[in-house]
Amino acid sequence: MRIAYLHGGNILSHFANGVHVMRMCDAFTDAGHDVTLYSRSGTYANEDPYEHYGVRHRFPIRLVPAPEDTPVGYLERGRIIRGLLTADGVPDLIYGRDFYSLAATADLAPFVLELHNLRTPAPNRTETVLLGHPALARVVVVTHALARDLQDAHQSLGTLPIRVAPDGADPAPPAATADTPALPGRPDAPRIGYVGHLYDGRGIDLILDLAGRLSPYDFHLVGGTAEDRTRWESACVHPNVHFHGHQRPSDLAGWFPLFDVVLAPYQREVYTWHRDEETGRWASPMKLFEYMAHGRAIVASDLPVLREVLTDHVNCLLRPPGDPQAWADALTELVTDRALRTALGDEARRQFLEHYTWRRRADLVLADLDLPTTHATR
Structure with a gap:
């Protein structure tokens, strides 16, 4: 056709x-x-x-x-x-x-x-x-x-x-073909990742809160315009947070395997660039499917629209977007339980390959x- x-x-x-x-x-x-x-x-x-x-x-x-x-x-x-x-x-x-x-x-x-x-x-x-x-x-x-x-x-x-x-998303390429960036931070610290824009409603303030509660973990935020990155970096007081800025879509495959756990902390109201549209009620975030494609253990916001894809303790952990302590507890659970991380990531990848490839x-x-x-x- x-x-x-x-x-x-x-x-x-x-x-x-x-x-x-x-x-x-x-x-x-x-x-x-x-x-x-x-x-x-x-x-x-x-x-x-x-x-x-x-x-x-x-x-x-x-x-x-x-x-x-x-x-x-x-x-x-x-x-x-x-x-x-x-x-x-x-x-x-x-x-x-x-x-x-x-x-x-x-x-x-x-x-x-x-x-x-x-x-x-x-x-x-x-x-x-x-x-x-x-x-x-x-x-x-x-x-x-x-x-x-x-x-x-x-x-x-x-x-x-x-x-x-x-x-x-596209299936993850073989690990040997992806360019792996060198991450700053402590070599033995658990790595918590977020990939996506830094717009209002994406939960960046929640991530910074978590960094303060969980100082032994390193938090890596990949994405965002220069303006948004500057805004959030200037508000961040935690040395265990690292902003990496916008990356070419073709280069992202090397980032996901570096993270022990990844975050999808969407709030009930999610805005696009310059806050010109609010889309939280209907969102289907591409980065969520990229997380799944790479078999990452995910902690995501417990929102009705995300439950169309995600199921708590099946392919992720779901936590209320307004409860930072619940998120901190979920991260601690995943970091300390390798078997759970692996099981959630494997099931996320399986569901992705069956239902969510481009x-x-x-x-x-x-x-x-x-x-x-x-x-x-x-």
Whole structure:
């Protein structure tokens, strides 16, 4: 199948949506589809995007000029992408997370709309138009919580063609092929890891609290913009905390095996960059699946949306996000009980390989897709 993937963000960028999009295009290609990615150009134009994101296939990437994020700019971007699609040859399927480009091209071919959150308090008008469009083939959402809220928000449209597909990760590479960084800290101290952004709601304050309670352990935080890293480092008074900053997605595989335990301390409200969206109710964190792929013992926040994937004392330990002592006790339990660490990590890896690889996700979102045989422009 010829698929055009429309991405409203940038390639390259520091943001997780770029990782998600590149890995999905890679998985579609691996499944035998002919994929072209249409994306705004990023701030690292001189770096090879395939190497930066660590994807296996070199599918075509068409970089689109990035007009301002205004209604006029959105319309202009949609017009440009429509012109590229028609010039390149109309695909069999259009897939994307970019409302405005999808709206500009929806009459060209059947399309799949992927959503990771809702525009609240009122549904986005363009979202409503797309969900009611006759060429809509499927709506892909990352959690069952989002599926329920999306259907409730659009009851007037009837039953939506929703498929729930959690985020994913790639299987861990053989240890010998991953570049292993040298970590600072005490050589004999247990290593507690966190990988991800440092935005509000990600539980960074909880990690710093834990570092104060558990001084024999070293805490390593991998990720975050320079601005966020500076903000948290300046607030940190504990010598057993080490900030490592943003790493290329292709380089992360060497970090996970270094940690004895990894943390997913999401709070009840989780914000994106500049606090412009709150997504905690519907989150499906990619780093959680990367932890699982590497067989790490996980301590995670006991939140309804994370329980869609995690089960306490089966593939992780779950603790209330507002109870630092419960987290400290869980970390102590895992550090001192190697058999428990191994059992939780092994089961997490097994479940990941069965359910949460990018390739499985690519197959899931396209399975049994009922595509129209004719389109308005053909």
